[in-house]
Amino acid sequence: MPETNAAQPYSLLILAGGQGRRMQGKDKGLLDWQGRPLIAHIVDALAENADEVLVSCNRNSDRYRDYGRPLPDTLPDFPGPLAGILAGLEGASQAQVLVVPCDNPCPPTDLYQRLSKQSTSAIRFAFDGEQDQVLYALIPANLRASLYDYLQRGQRSVKGWFEQCHAEKVDFSDQAERFKNMNRPSDAGRSNS
Structure with missing residues (x-):
């Protein structure tokens, strides 16, 4: 394992808990891309150095179990990606959680x-x-706890919570193509590698 992993263990959290409205209700992480579910490509790209893989999901947990430990939202009514992040922060065994969405099969491997x-x-x-x-x-x-309080106040914006926490952006402009995700059924036919 690389020294960075030995020094600072982390959990990988894949966000797959959405309702897939733009995908006609389909579970995006399980959509086929190049013969395999999207989530399988993400695990291949990012899980090698993670100490555990968590999957934020609100359905199909039996299928997601093949890729990581399923975690349902702890808040009702699909309140958005922050609910999945909260479930991941609560369920993680490591002090750091690397968060990625389920709908991009080719994320930066050095994320x-x-x-x-x-x-x-x-x-x-x-x-x-x-x-x-x-x-x-x-x-x-x-x-x-900070995220839980933010959600309890009715806030749902990831960017808003990040601003509250004084989050820092990291430049990945040299890999911009690695952030293309699949939001519509027609996207599954394209390649972003």
Whole structure:
């Protein structure tokens, strides 16, 4: 294992708990891409150095168990990705949680290494050169109480919580193509590798 992993263990959290509205209700993480579910590609790309893989999901937990430990939202009514992040922070065995969405089969393979470099910020997230990619983030698990309080106040914005926590963006503009996700059925036919 690389020295960074030995020095700072982390949990990988794959967000697959959405309702898939733009995918006609289909579970995005289980959609076929190049003969395998999207989540399988993400696990291949990012799980090798993680100490555990967690999957935020609200359905199909039996299928997701093949890729990691399923974690349902602890809050009702699908309140968005922050609910999945909260479940991951609560369920993680490690002090750091690397968060990624389930709908991008080709994320940057050095995501953890770049996000984990020395910083004064508690949360670090990717910036692709044009927009913030807030669902590609390294978050300390000890921020679970802060996130829970934020959600209890009715707040749902990932970016809003990150701003409250003084999160720092990390430049990934050299890998901008690695942040293309699949939001519609027609996207499954394209390649972003």
